[in-house]
Amino acid sequence: xxxxxxxxxxxxxxxxTGAAVGAVALGxxxxxxxxxxxxxxxxxxxxxxxxxxxxxLDFAKKVNDMTGGDLKIDVLPAGAVVPAFGLLDAVxxxxxDGGHGVLVYHYGKQTALALWGSGPGYGMDANMLLxxxxxxxxxxxxxxxxxxxxxxxxxFPYGPMFTQPLGWYKKPITKVDDFKGLxxxxxxxxxxxxxxxxAAVNALPGAEIVPAMDRGLLDAAEFxxxxxxxxxxFADVSKVCMLQSYHQNAEQLEITFNKTKFDALPDKMKAIIxxxxxAASADMAWKSIDRYSKDYIELQTKDKVRFYKTPDSVxxxxxEIYDQVADKKSSDNPLFKEIAESQKAxxxxxxxxxxxxxxxxxxxxxxxxGRPAAPAxxxx
Numbered sequence: 001x002x003x004x005x006x007x008x009x010x011x012x013x014x015x016x017t018g019a020a021v022g023a024v025a026l027g028x029x030x031x032x033x034x035x036x037x038x039x040x041x042x043x044x045x046x047x048x049x050x051x052x053x054x055x056x057l058d059f060a061k062k063v064n065d066m067t068g069g070d071l072k073i074d075v076l077p078a079g080a081v082v083p084a085f086g087l088l089d090a091v092x093x094x095x096x097d098g099g100h101g102v103l104v105y106h107y108g109k110q111t112a113l114a115l116w117g118s119g120p121g122y123g124m125d126a127n128m129l130l131x132x133x134x135x136x137x138x139x140x141x142x143x144x145x146x147x148x149x150x151x152x153x154x155x156f157p158y159g160p161m162f163t164q165p166l167g168w169y170k171k172p173i174t175k176v177d178d179f180k181g182l183x184x185x186x187x188x189x190x191x192x193x194x195x196x197x198x199a200a201v202n203a204l205p206g207a208e209i210v211p212a213m214d215r216g217l218l219d220a221a222e223f224x225x226x227x228x229x230x231x232x233x234f235a236d237v238s239k240v241c242m243l244q245s246y247h248q249n250a251e252q253l254e255i256t257f258n259k260t261k262f263d264a265l266p267d268k269m270k271a272i273i274x275x276x277x278x279a280a281s282a283d284m285a286w287k288s289i290d291r292y293s294k295d296y297i298e299l300q301t302k303d304k305v306r307f308y309k310t311p312d313s314v315x316x317x318x319x320e321i322y323d324q325v326a327d328k329k330s331s332d333n334p335l336f337k338e339i340a341e342s343q344k345a346x347x348x349x350x351x352x353x354x355x356x357x358x359x360x361x362x363x364x365x366x367x368x369x370g371r372p373a374a375p376a377x378x379x380x
Contacts, residue, residue, distance in 0.1 A: 038265070039072045040257075045084035045101035047207040048077035051227045051291060052253070055159060056100035058287075059255060059280040066272045071265075075100065084205035091256050092152045098257040103157065104188030104248075105205075110149050111189065111329050112336040115343060116142070116157055117251030118188030119322055122347035126160030128354070129250040129343075130281070133157050136346040141339050148335060154262045156274070158281035159253035162288065166242035166310045167222030168213075168234045173242050173310065176317045185209050185221035189325060190247040196321035197314075206232060213237040222247070225288065226295040235303035243375045244310045246318040253284070309375040 042060065046053040053075075060073040078084040081096055088106045090096045103116040116138075121129050132138045142155055166173065167184070180198035191201045204212060204221075210233045212218045220238075222245070223229055229241070255277055262270065299305040330337035365372065 037070050037072050039074065040097035040261070042073055042075045042098045042100065043078065043081050043087060043090070043096050044075055044099065045078050045087050045105055045205060047232070049231050050206060051231065053077055055253060055280070055284050058283060059100065059276065062276045062280055063273055066276055067269060071269055073098065078205060078207060084207070088151060088153065088256070091258050094258050094260065096258070097261050098255070101254055102251060103254050104251070107188045110145055110335070111333055112145055112339050114189035115336070115339045117161070118190050118248055119326070120246040120319060121250030122344050123351040124250050124343070124347045126162070126250045126252050127285070128347070128350055130157060130160055130252055131350065132343055132346040137342050141342060145335055145339070152259045154257045154259050156255040156277045157252050158255060158277045159284040160281070161251045161253070162225065162292070163244060164224050164248040164251065165222060166245040166247070166314070167220050168229070168238040169220040169240045169242060170238065172240055172308045173314060175311065176314055183217065183219040185212065185218050186247065188248070189322070192325040193247050193318055193321050196325065197317065210234060210237055226292045226299055230295045230299055230303070235299055235305050239305050241299070241305055241307050242310045243307050244315065246315055246322065307375040
């Protein structure tokens with residue numbers, strides 16, 4: 001058939017065929033799909049049984065589902081490729097394509113990383129700290145910080161954590177002097193705070209804490225929340241948990257990608273990842289409310305754990321010591337000072353708004369359910 005004999009339908013088919021060939025030549029991914037899915041090998045900093053590893057799997061599933069399988073993230077537990085504290089180096093070097101952890105695990109590389117979750121947050125809770133990160137300049141400061149240590153990563157802080165317990169002890173903490181000589185586990189700038197209280201501190205990843213307590217290498221320890229602590233077996237080595245503390249009042253989780261591999265992704269896929277981070281952050285917050293509250297009850301009823309409120313004298317001392325530590329680190333580390341000052345300015349405005357605006361939940365709870373029995377205040 002000659003061109004003069006071509007019908008409108010055959011002409012349309014000819015045009016579409018030519019357009020597709022041209023698209024291949026120009027590399028338009030919207031017309032011709034890339035060959036096979038992109039796969040990424042990840043590792044978390046958590047044991048496979050911990051709810052934090054579950055959060056890592058939740059995020060990976062969201063990305064896998066939202067990309068329709070075009071990007072597939074496989075998440076391994078801590079130690080599968082590198083130790084928990086080796087995650088940043090492994091992701092930066094490309095040994096792993098990405099990972100799931102917390103920023104304070106990299107404290108030894110740059111102390112300013114502790115300001116994303118290890119300390120009182122200048123009165124902010126974890127969600128407010130994430131607000132500072134997205135809208136108050138934190139994202140740009142974190143990029144600057146990672147560049148300062150040569151870390152080839154793209155970081156997404158997400159997943160606001162609730163105030164973490166003061167920890168698990170052989171007997172209730174009633175005064176500051178109870179910390180003197182105590183062999184204690186914590187991480188980040190909390191190391192400096194508990195050392196200031198008098199403890200001998202050892203930083204250990206989550207999976208190693210309970211075995212160390214069981215062998216007597218630690219007298220006490222803190223980790224994170226009722227669910228993680230119960231799953232990891234804290235109730236097997238201690239029956240006393242102190243609630244409320246300023247050592248990690250506003251922490252969040254962290255998703256990292258190797259920057260070279262992240263930058264090579266199509267823009268559409270990067271956008272999906274960034275939106276999946278925020279979706280996972282909300283889902284993690286909602287799931288934690290449900291799971292932590294259930295395990296808080298189970299720890300008391302099934303595991304016979306006694307919960308106590310940390311004395312105000314200890315809380316006030318934590319703030320005093322933190323200020324001393326932060327002042328020292330600010331004088332030694334200009335980036336620490338820059339980040340701390342940015343957080344303070346954001347906190348002064350937002351925490352006042354929060355305190356002035358939100359009504360007491362305790363009053364409403366007591367109206368409907370009566371005065372709660374726990375946590376108790378242990379008398380000295």
